[in-house]
Amino acid sequence: DAGVTQSPTHLIKTRGQQVTLRCSPKSGHDTVSWYQQALGQGPQFIFQYYEEEERQRGNFPDRFSGHQFPNYSSELNVNALLLGDSALYLCASSLSTYEQYFGPGTRLTVT
Amino acid sequence: QQQVKQSPQSLIVQKGGIPIINCAYENTAFDYFPWYQQFPGKGPALLIAIRPDVSEKKEGRFTISFNKSAKQFSLHIMDSQPGDSATYFCAATMQFGNEKLTFGTGTRLTIIP
Numbered sequence: 001d002a003g004v005t006q007s008p009t010h011l012i013k014t015r016g017q018q019v020t021l022r023c024s025p026k027s028g029h030d031t032v033s034w035y036q037q038a039l040g041q042g043p044q045f046i047f048q049y050y051e052e053e054e055r056q057r058g059n060f061p062d063r064f065s066g067h068q069f070p071n072y073s074s075e076l077n078v079n080a081l082l083l084g085d086s087a088l089y090l091c092a093s094s095l096s097t098y099e100q101y102f103g104p105g106t107r108l109t110v111t
Numbered sequence: 112q113q114q115v116k117q118s119p120q121s122l123i124v125q126k127g128g129i130p131i132i133n134c135a136y137e138n139t140a141f142d143y144f145p146w147y148q149q150f151p152g153k154g155p156a157l158l159i160a161i162r163p164d165v166s167e168k169k170e171g172r173f174t175i176s177f178n179k180s181a182k183q184f185s186l187h188i189m190d191s192q193p194g195d196s197a198t199y200f201c202a203a204t205m206q207f208g209n210e211k212l213t214f215g216t217g218t219r220l221t222i223i224p
Contacts (some may be wrong), residue, residue: 004154006154007147031217033211033212035136035212040217041216041217042157042200042202042216042217043200043214044214045135045211045212045213045217048211051191051197056210056211058211090155092212099145099157100157100212101155101157102143102147102154102155102156104152104153104154105153105154107152
């Protein structure tokens with residue numbers, strides 16, 4: 001049973017560019033949440049998708065957007081990248097329970 | 112009111128000792144409190160979790176103690192091993208399932224042989 005998978009593992013982008021990160025949830029899970037983890041900090045909630053709709057959103061600007069596909073996989077898009085967007089981006093999946101399981105993350109570096 | 116405060120920021124314990132990590136919250140609507148373990152370059156892994164109707168929960172060498180009146184909870188690691196060296200995060204979330212996790216700031220734990 002595969003856990004949560006994310007791609008790519010690492011990514012280097014330039015300020016002003018756009019980036020798309022991908023997540024496949026754990027088998028059987030229907031809800032995907034995205035978190036941003038800056039170096040030395042706890043993860044911060046970006047948003048959550050359920051039934052292809054954004055169900056909740058944290059305190060992140062509109063430059064951060066997402067999508068969930070019918071197979072429950074999800075994408076996180078960030079436009080107009082800033083240096084401060086450099087972080088580990090984590091995807092977590094769950095199935096109508098409190099337990100959220102995290103993927104290994106995508107390390108984004110903005111130069 | 113959404114914050115979860117975690118202490119200490121770092122902790123060094125000798126092998127076999129019992130590291131204790133503490134967390135406090137303000138929002139009484141929180142009703143599920145998980146702990147995550149994170150190794151460098153990896154995603155957080157769910158360790159153990161507790162609901163506020165229980166004062167203590169044990170899973171293997173990991174124990175959560177919960178004090179609802181004080182709005183505090185803590186993680187104890189029994190017979191700690193060097194392999195337990197990692198960053199530990201407490202978190203909290205609310206009912207209705209699938210609510211966002213609010214994380215503490217993390218504790219970097221080092222177990223020395």
